[in-house]
Amino acid sequence: MAILVTKDSKVMVQGITGGAGKFHTERMIEYGTNIVGGVTPGKGNQTVCDRSVFDTVVECIENTGADVSAIFLPARFVKEAAIEAIRAGIKFLVIIPEHIPIHDMLQVRYEAVEHGTTVIGGNTAGIISPGQANLGIMPDIAFKAGRVGTVSRSGSITYYIADTLTRSGYGETTCVGLGGDPVLGSTFDEILLKFEDDPETKAIVMTGEIGGIYEEKACEVIPDMKTPVLAMIGGIFAPPGKRMGHAGAIVEGIMGTAKEKLEMLADHGAHACKTFNDIPATLKKLGV
């Protein structure tokens, strides 16, 4: 099994006719991802990588049965594309581009919650369920089907973690890139719970970083989870990030310090790791 995307997922690509869209569609198909079509308004009836292009998401779904979408579009077009996908009934949406206006992402989030769509990104490398589907821009080299799930804010960290898991023989069920933008489609706790529901995921590695505000939310669910959670936080030795004025300090409080994040996660039952090598060691100790 895997979460969010499997070999049975029917994936469409929004922005399939663009440079990045085309390039990664080809890569995703090569990996075996079940790409069923794409959307670029005004380019309906074109074909990319043998897949039909449609003018709207609704048309794409009607013709291909797509239930998952990956967005490869300039940041300023993401809000509309995401809301289009969500309203059309897409149940899992991957927003690859970075620098999406924050207010836009808030609205995308509202629509997603209202329609029961899971969104990851913006600024994510995507998601991969090794051996089944690769959605986004991740290199396949690091990944191998196995029994540990990962969720990370950073693409490069995801690769390193997966590489470590693969080399140590654990392999991965699914690796989720939460995304690096300031406001994200999903929070750590939400993804952790999806892994918790997956019987094949025997442990989860979550990696956060300084300045994020979603790591703390993981603490709300970890204590009640059966699946062990390993946690790494980047930026332990980084100078503290900037605060958003008094108001930011009042709202986000002490959130954002890497050291405090890691301690808080450990306090709530996560297994803190420092380097990638700590991961297989911890998994071994846990008997995974």
Added chain:
Amino acid sequence: MAILVTKDSKVMVQGITGGAGKFHTERMIEYGTNIVGGVTPGKGNQTVCDRSVFDTVVECIENTGADVSAIFLPARFVKEAAIEAIRAGIKFLVIIPEHIPIHDMLQVRYEAVEHGTTVIGGNTAGIISPGQANLGIMPDIAFKAGRVGTVSRSGSITYYIADTLTRSGYGETTCVGLGGDPVLGSTFDEILLKFEDDPETKAIVMTGEIGGIYEEKACEVIPDMKTPVLAMIGGIFAPPGKRMGHAGAIVEGIMGTAKEKLEMLADHGAHACKTFNDIPATLKKLGV
């Protein structure tokens, strides 16, 4: 019994410190309406007609238990005042002023539906449950407690109908002024159904007029109602009203012609009346 407002209703007045607000509050109290307080932002702690004035609806409700509100404010302030009342939990709201911007009323309607609040007006003379409460600007002279409910778009027609019912010995349970503005807080069908649920209302007189668009909606419920509905429509001999361009004609179709309205209502089981005198005659025939 009565609908929407009874002697137990705790009524507040929004805009109580204004000229019209004060004048009619006095009148309403004189009638016996249970006015418990008023709201005028910035004038909290004042007193009008021995009732406390509050800065917000929430404060007024907290201090007086108000559950019904009447708005006496200039049209441009109505949207905010109405939404304030609706969100604060007021269950029945009377919007007296006329000329409320249409887009504002649409938003008021959305909020009302979402929060389960019944709104009448704008541009209504109000509502009266004779002997119990008089909310708005209606003269009490025409009304007497009895067994027929009325709902009308026009204040003056309400008076004439009530006068007729009173003089012919039927009296009224409640007389509802739906309002004369182009977009209204409630539609005929909604008020008819409230009367249908009131065991003491033995018949209902609804009076619409040319150019309205809510009369037709009554046809959706009349066939299933047990309480007989008498219908009068004003403007049978008036030249046809203006249409809102092609789009208006396409959306509203043949709606709006008084003659067609009356025929349509009759076709759906309403008892058509021409003059006020027809009303007691029809009621008698129906054995009310």
Added chain:
Amino acid sequence: MRLYEFEGKQLFKKFKIPVPDSRLASTPDEVFAAVTDLGGSVAVKSQVLTGGRGKAGGIKLADGANEARTVAEELFKLKIKGFPVERVLIEPKLDIKQEYYIGVTLDRANYTLVVIASGEGGVDIEETAAKHPEKIIKKQLRVDQDMFSFDAIEIAKKIGIPGDLLKNAAPIIVNLYNMFRKYDAKLVEINPLVLTSDNQLIAADARVSLDDDAVFRHSDLKEMGIEMRHEEGEMTPREQQATEWGIPYLDLDGNIGMFPGGAGFGIMGNDFIHYYGGKPANFMDSGGGPSPERIAKMLVLLDENPKVEVIFGARFGGISRCDDFAKGVIMFLKDHGLSKPMVMRMTGNMWQEGVRMFTEAKEENPELFKLVEAHGIETPIEEISKRAVELAQQAKGGK
């Protein structure tokens, strides 16, 4: 508040909806100058606040400045549905490949806005709607809901806008919708939206109607030179007078002067008079809580109307107090004098006070009241209506 085509197109421009390069002119010479400036073949379009302008001959094509001046001379003499042509809009003639219809209006019964579109634009859209409803695309949206590009693309596709133009059509539809919301519109129409032979989409006409009650929050309209106005067509001098006084008034062709209280009975009283065999000379609405001055003016309009032979007055005092009403009537009787019979009824808020004032004033000067039959709550309005018809018949008979 209805806008002229050229004003609507000003708003279109503001919302980046493409419109033809155009010139406004109010004399044949200005037309000549404008066409000299624009060059080539042009359309000269009468600017009037009514539809059906094309069918009424209000739009003329012309080749060059001389011909344009000639057609303009004709247009400036025209009256379209009573509206005199005071200005014309001159635009380059469009080379039309296809005409679409896009409109946004209110669906009051459902409390939504509705976008309407059709692949068959032009004058006969209503006929299309009636005969081929499947050719009309409708999309409902709440006024607090954004329209998105994908909504617009779906609409554009359904009305047959070619694939490569979908991305141009979408912002036109979205912006038209945004304009509707931004300006508290009741109606905005592009009819037709023209696809030219060089594949441009352009709004060839603009029909815009705004909510009078919301104009107060659009002060920028005035800055654009778009003034508040009423939507009436050609008015009779009396209607003109009433409008100046702020009294909703319409001349009809009967002989009973209607002096009602409230719009509701203003309309229904008209029916009553008809039921009893009479014919009203007018519609009138006192408005809520009219002042004595306004009451007096309403009576002046009727008394000075030679067609009016009887005045039928009805006041049910609600927000309008009968004492104010009586005060107004007495003011009129004193200042102006009544020249024809008046039968009236007064009841509701402060009616006793009103009756008392009448009684006192009559005692003081009985002469003033010799043509007045004033009733109170005891006489049903049907009786008053019948009496008015009776008096009107007598007046006719007396002639």
Added chain:
Amino acid sequence: MRLYEFEGKQLFKKFKIPVPDSRLASTPDEVFAAVTDLGGSVAVKSQVLTGGRGKAGGIKLADGANEARTVAEELFKLKIKGFPVERVLIEPKLDIKQEYYIGVTLDRANYTLVVIASGEGGVDIEETAAKHPEKIIKKQLRVDQDMFSFDAIEIAKKIGIPGDLLKNAAPIIVNLYNMFRKYDAKLVEINPLVLTSDNQLIAADARVSLDDDAVFRHSDLKEMGIEMRHEEGEMTPREQQATEWGIPYLDLDGNIGMFPGGAGFGIMGNDFIHYYGGKPANFMDSGGGPSPERIAKMLVLLDENPKVEVIFGARFGGISRCDDFAKGVIMFLKDHGLSKPMVMRMTGNMWQEGVRMFTEAKEENPELFKLVEAHGIETPIEEISKRAVELAQQAKGGK
């Protein structure tokens, strides 16, 4: 993108939030002229993109134009948290009866906006929040939700704004909220909102921070003279250079030059170096899919930094392809040459291609690669990190 106080106040004015009558000046003479114009006692306020300006002595009071010139001379010499004072804002001294705090910011964890208010405005609001959370009023609203006057009145009342001023306070709060939404803000603060002794509410300071990623849709800012800027404080020459090249870069005080792929490992690699006993000389982010030119520029920044004794490179090719990475490194080696040891690892997207290119280039010119230790997927990053620390210690030892 942070705005200067005077820019924030420009926006306040646009949103009808009352601000003092003020003058901007960039020389003591301009200050003199401004105060001559304004008259009386003034505050001369340094315009810098950082907080804590008051505590740092960046705000001075002055009586009359001469004293103002004198204090301005001092201010123009000041650096506040590394920011030089290039302009000052001159405002009449306010007669303060009470100071409030009003702010709007994002609650990212809850996906809302949040309005924050307190009856204790001024510099110590954060302390108030920590010690007396009950003195802080918060109201959450969705970004697609209007704030209404009654919401604002509730807030104003809770922070103790007197009853007769509630109607003045409400639009300030509503408009601040509207401004936040309209301009894609991350933060807007009025701190303090001053109640003057003559009962005026006035925004004495303005702190505004906008979302850089949304500035593209606010072209009117440029029309107002508000230019896009980065929020950095004083930059080192190298940071300045990196900024010009569009490379996120920060000097640190170690000796290992960090040449990572992606921001994620940029941050975590720093931790790794620390864990193994080393100290990074910098932070750097390659950005998504860097071009060979950019890769080469990143290396230039490190090679030309005399504090850097070893370069630690790590590339996990995702959207960034290792062949482009290799191309960039080779370009750098050829065009610029490497003056210090570099240990690096390359894996992920197209890594074999990258390794092949390295091999070919090395065969062609072995000299270029004499300081490069290049690893592939077979060596864990921990080993590479350790090796970098080892090389750095050797370099230190060698000195």
